[in-house]
Amino acid sequence: xxxxxxxxxxxxxPIVVYDESRLDNEYTTVFASDLMSDALAMVSGDAxxxxxxxGLMNVQSLRTAEILDVKVILFVRGKKxxxxxxxxxxxxxxxxxxxxxxxxxxxxxxxxxxxxxxK
Amino acid sequence: xxxxxxEEFVVTRGDYKNAGSVxxxxxxxxxxxxIDAKILRRISIACYEAExxxxxxxxxxxxxxxxxxxxxxxxxxxxxxPGIPDLDDAMTPGFxxxxxxxxEMGFGAGMGLPNIRKVSDDFDIQSSPEGTTITLGFHL
Numbered sequence: 001x002x003x004x005x006x007x008x009x010x011x012x013x014p015i016v017v018y019d020e021s022r023l024d025n026e027y028t029t030v031f032a033s034d035l036m037s038d039a040l041a042m043v044s045g046d047a048x049x050x051x052x053x054x055g056l057m058n059v060q061s062l063r064t065a066e067i068l069d070v071k072v073i074l075f076v077r078g079k080k081x082x083x084x085x086x087x088x089x090x091x092x093x094x095x096x097x098x099x100x101x102x103x104x105x106x107x108x109x110x111x112x113x114x115x116x117x118x119k
Numbered sequence: 120x121x122x123x124x125x126e127e128f129v130v131t132r133g134d135y136k137n138a139g140s141v142x143x144x145x146x147x148x149x150x151x152x153x154i155d156a157k158i159l160r161r162i163s164i165a166c167y168e169a170e171x172x173x174x175x176x177x178x179x180x181x182x183x184x185x186x187x188x189x190x191x192x193x194x195x196x197x198x199x200x201p202g203i204p205d206l207d208d209a210m211t212p213g214f215x216x217x218x219x220x221x222x223e224m225g226f227g228a229g230m231g232l233p234n235i236r237k238v239s240d241d242f243d244i245q246s247s248p249e250g251t252t253i254t255l256g257f258h259l
Contacts, residue, residue, distance in 0.1 A: 018136035040164050043238055047160075056225040061141035064225070067146070069156070069216045 001113065003027055003072070006051065009113055010106045012074055012099040015081060016089055022072060027051055030074075033105050036064040038083045042118040047071070050118065055079060055103060062088045071095060076103045124152065124186040130170055130198075132179035135224065141182060142167040152186065154259060161238040162192060162257050167198040168231045169253055176219035177201070177251060193241075196253040203246040210236065210244075 003023040005070035007014075018060075025048065031039050032053040039052065054061050057079045067072055071094055075081065078100040081089070089096050099106055126148060128141045146163045154162070166182070173180040173196065180198030187193065203209045210232050217227025237244045241256030 003205060004193045035228040035230075036225035037168065037230035040168060041230050041237070043161060043164065043232050054225075058224060060138065063143065063167065065138075066143060067160070069160060087203060118242045 001027060001115070005113075006110070006115070007074070007097055009109050010074070010099045010101055012097040015075070015096040015098050016086055017095045017097075018090070018093045019071070019095065022095055025049070027072075027115065029116055029118050030107065030110060031068075031070075032103060034103075036060050039064050039068065042068070045118045053103065053106060057081060057085070059084055059088050061085075062092060062094055065094050066092050072097070074099060074106070075105050076101060120187045121188045123188055124148075124184070126184045128182040128184070129162045130173040130179045130182060132177075133174070134179075135174060135220070138171060138174050139167055139222065142170050145182075146185060148184075149192070151185075158257060158259060162194075164238050165235045165255055165257075166194065168235050169194075169255075171221075171224075172196075172231050173224060175212075175224075176203075180250075188240050192257045192259065194253075194255045196255075197252075198250050198252075198254055200248055200250045202248040203244075203251055206244060206246055220231055 003025050006027050029050045030053050034056045051072045052065050052070045053074045055076050073096050075098045145166050177198035183195045185193045208214045213229040215227045215229035221227045221245040239255040240258045243254040245252050
């Protein structure tokens, strides 16, 4: 589904967005975890179609996205990134969105609409 | 075999603020020489996990990278200790001795070394109380 629909489904708001054209990209996959080594076990998959969903509020969530070539992060549970994260997101040109929903609800809604986990 | 590119990177003990910055620099360096994106992702994952291990389990260390004309990239991650007490445990997915600090950073899933072995083409690890050395090879 398009990024625009993806974020509307989970009532996500932009925190910082560097490339609005990504809202028109097709997203098929998420990786959802607060443990970055779990995300780093996912070698395959098209990073351009993947969103990293996490409640981990430090720069390692951005580093992990960078390593995996993922360009969009969705933070759950209403958490807000600190200034160091915003600075790094600008450097890496990684878009950040936020939702007040819990991780389980976020993933459940997206799964019910055809989004799958990374293999 | 001739080494076309040799680089060394220092990982500073306790420098959590810059955790991952060396791996980021390695990725940028290798991207500039045109390495395939899928291989580059595997290399980046391995370097990041190994760099984090140097920070959260060891007292920093040195990473060396050699790109050779035989189509390989070779890395050596060498730390000064304290070593891994049981390598079999450390290589078991899910086994972790990470501190609370490491877990707050999002690490400590017990997937570091298994991930590194999984994504690399050649993998070797040697450990003693004097330090741990991980040698990795990637075929381009």
